[in-house]
Amino acid sequence: MIVDVTIPFENQCQAFTDAWAHKWEKYAPLTDILKSRDYHVMVDMLIAGVLGAWDPSNKSVLCACHVSRRYTKLMRCLMVSDTIRWSHDIYVKHITGQCQYINPTRPTATGPDPEGSEPPSRHCRGREAQQLPTLLRHTTPFLLGPRPPRAVHWRRRWAGRCAQLGWRRRRQCRAGRRRRTCRPLSGLGSPASPKGCAPRRSESQPENQITGSVLPSLTKSDLENLGIGPQDLRLKLLACLNKLGQHYAEKMKVFNDPIHGHIEIHPLLIRIIDTPQFQRLRYIKQLGGTYFVFPGASHNRFEHSLGVGYLAGCLVRALKEKQPELEINQRDILCVEIAGLCHDLGHGPFSHMFDGRFIPLVRPGLKWKHETASVQMFEHLITSNDLGKVMENYGLVLCEDMDFIKEQIGGPVDETTCENPWPYRGRPREKSFLYEIVANKRNGIDVDKWDYFARDCHHLGIQNNFDYKRFLKFVRVCEVKRQKYICTRDKEVGNLYDMFHTRNCLHRRAYQHKVGNIIETMITDAFLKADPHIKIEGSDRKYYKISTAMEDMEAYSKLTDNIFLEILHSSCPELAEAREILYKIEQRQLYKYVGETKPKKGKEIEKEEYDTLPADVAAAKPENIPHDMELKAEDFIVDVINMDYGMKEQNPIDNVRFYCKSDPSQAIKITKEQVSRFLPETFEEQLIRVYCKKTDEKSLNAAIQYFVQWCINRDFTKPQDGDVVAPLLTPMKASWKNTEEDELEGPTECKKASKPRTRLFNN
Known part of the structure; x- marks a missing residue:
């Protein structure tokens, strides 16, 4: 990687483009040679002079980044050495107006500087140091600090190298002339020089490691440890650094998403996306069998995961910008984005059909959910692609951050700690609000819903009444009973009810569509018949069935919606029955819909009864059914659907906290009665x-x-379908007579009928 550090800029932003084009042209021959030897080469431009503020008189650079000159002295105390992370094999530093050089004696970035090493002399900066053998021989990268202009005082010259050299400076106090040593910067493991002090080199001290990549994560306490004060100056400096973060030179990748527009994805997330385990999501439909009913619902889990990762970053950054006292750092942001990106890695073929229909039938005693597989697949993704070192290069601490990411996806890692006051290990209680971003177990308001509401409505052709961008404008963290929760403005309570109403409409109109559900039931039947005969190769050359593939992530990563076509186009005689069912789906010869009803409140069907319902229907034989027309339990399918707002019979808004404009720090609760009388009385119902x-x-x-x-x-409600044929000799329930004609007809008329009526219930 060839990186160009250019200082100063004289023509503001125009110099950015000019310098980049000039350097690219200059090093084009060298990059061609490196590319031919499988090196990844790019020319990048840094603004080291801006963050280091080595030349406060350079107004053009400061103006280009909208930074006031009054903060340059404070910025100098941060001992900044670069503005980007580095993770490639070769690092070549160039400074405008000076000869280029590569120091072949530089150690790795994590090791200390060798004794007696000094800034490179002029004779070692010549063009001979830029020859290809030198570049290929010294592949260990080391981030060199910005070198100030030659006329700058020697104290400032030494200050420019403090990011990679350990320093201990002494300061003579007026009273007592006692020695004083800098306090280390918390979280960065190194001492730093406070403002106004001349540094002195100490070979025994570790590196400072305050680079441009670490700058966005500096907190108020870090600045306090650096000796920057008072508090108002620290806050102003944090605001200044946030502005500088907008000019962060990290190589972000841009995706053109149909829902969120042009979105930027962090390079670490790109490394995760470009793996076979994540690319597998391209072949799993977001809405499963609903695609057979809604032709536009062809989107997959892949694009949904990208959207959730992007929205997770938007939410956590909004909180960081509004409330610096939360001390959200770059590690937190990256972990939340990764959790959003990888939260659906564990979905099986046709998404929720696999864990909601197929697995409970083929393995009824197994308590398995796709979140469990998502955690396992994420671990498999990291280990099989050797991304642990890459995560560490981007500042993550694997022992803590891996737990944090997995806890956001699947809950507490250790289930035995669920009864503890704080069951999570990845982050302390002070950052409890971070667990409400990707999968909010408290009230269900999370970025996962925000994306699938917008994305599914877009592809289904259904209106979406919830705007997450407005929610981001009012989001805030408040403390409730010594625990921090994500809250919103009191005036947004109506919009949150609209959000859950949108969820209910999507379930009724699309997710639980009667034809879509029966198609998923038929696919499930085909999978059940094919399961004993399907073999999927996993790790160590072991083979697994469809129902056992989740036990081995290597095998599970090969299980996608394509299994449908494999069965459909197979010639294996053992798969003939399964193949016949899938043929019927393509020819639209579906199982026939009979009717829909609801149990009365308090008489809902329990989960333990689901398996016995077909036999119960077959036992309800009318007296007039001929013997040759008798139906058996295997002829019926009973689909029980539980509709709710995401928390069964509970109102999820009861678990949301709001704040008022007059006191943003105080969290309050708003009851349903305070909002409107038109809101639902019950939040759960069952359809059969x-x-x-x-x-x-x-x-x-x-x-x-x-x-x-x-x-x-x-004693269920009247069937919804008006075309239901009445059973002969069966009196109609009095509670079902809801029309004038029904009231005129009695049970005796049903008995006198010589032939069945074509309609039981008139319009």
Whole structure:
């Protein structure tokens, strides 16, 4: 990597473009040679003179970055050495007006400077040092500090190298002339020189390591340890550094997303995206079988994951900008973005169909959810692609940050600590609000929903009434019972109810569509029949079935929606039954919808009863059904759907805290009665749909009579479909008579009927 450090700039922003073009032209021949030897080469331009403020008289640089000159002396105390992270094999430093050089004696970035090493002399900076053998021989990178102009005082010249040399400076106090040593910068593991002191070199001290890549993560306490004060100056300096962070020269990659527009992705996230485990998400439909009903719902988990990672970064940065006292650092931001990016790595074929329908049927005793597989797949992604070192190069601490990322995805790593007051290990209680960004277990308001609301509505053609950008304008962290929560303005409570109403509408109109659900049921049946005959190779050459692939991440990474086509186009005789079911889906020969009903409140069907429901329907045989038209339990499919606002019978807004304009630090609760009387009274209901596998007209008519009789026996509500055929000799329930014609007709008329009516309930 060839990096060009250019100081000073004389023509403000125009110099950026001119210098970049000049250096690229100059080093084009060398880069071609390096590329031919499989080196990754790029020309980058840094603004070391800006962050180091070595030349306060250079107004053009400061104006280009919108930094006032009054802060340059404070900035000098930070001992800045660069403005980007470095992670490539070769680092070549160039300073305008001086000869180029490479110091072949430089150690690695984590080791101390060798004894007696001095700034490179003029004779070692010649063009002979730039020859290709020298570049290829010294592949260990070391970030060199910015070298000031020759006319600058020697004290400032030494100050320019403090980022890689350890320093201990002595200061004579007026009273007592006692020695004083700098306090180390917390979190960075090195001493730094406070303002106004001449540094003195100490070979025994570690590196300062305050680089431009660390600058955005400096907190108020770090500045205090550097001796910068009083508090108002520290706050002004933090604001100044935030502005400088906008000119951060990190190589971000830009994606053109149809929902969020042009979004920037951090290089570490790019390394994660460009792995087989993450690219697997390109082949898993976001909405599963819903795509067979809504032609526009062709989007995949891949783009949804990109959107969640981007929104997670937007939210955590908004909190950092509004509340510097939260001490959100660059590590926190990266970990939250990675968790958002990787939260869906564990989804199986057709997304929620796999963990919601297939696994409970094929392995009923297994308590498994896709979040568990997401954590395991993330670990597999990091280890198999050797990304641990890359994460460390970007400032992450693996032992803590890996736990933090996994806890955001799947909850506490150690389930035995769930009963503890603070069950998480990745971050302390003081940063509890970070766990509410990707997957909010407290009230369900998280960036995952924000993205799939916007993305799914866009592809389904359904209106989205929630705008996350407005939420970001009012988001804030408040303390409630010694724990910090993400809050919003009191006037936003109505918009949050609209958000959960949007969720309910998406479930009713799309996610739980009666045709989409039955297609997923048929795919599940095909997978059940194919499961014993499918072999997926995993690690150590072991083979797994569809139902056991999640036990080995190497095998699970090969399991996508493509298994549908593998079964459909197979010629294996063992897969004939599964293949026939998938053929019927393509030919639209689906299981027939019989009807829908609801149990009364308090009489909902429990999960333990689900398996017995088809037999219960088959047992509700009307008296007039001929013997040759009898239906069995295997002819029925009963689909139980629980609709809620995400927290079963609870109102999720009860767990949201708000703040007032007059007192932003005070968190308050707003009840439903304080908002409107038009809001829902109940937040959970159960729907029961019955399907028949036999598709001929006689069997369907018989299935409808079975269903109506079953509803009468179980005291369910009137079936929703008005075309239900009445069972002969079965009196209609009095509570179902809701029209004038129904009131005129009694049970005796049903008995006198010589033939069944074509409609049970009139419009």
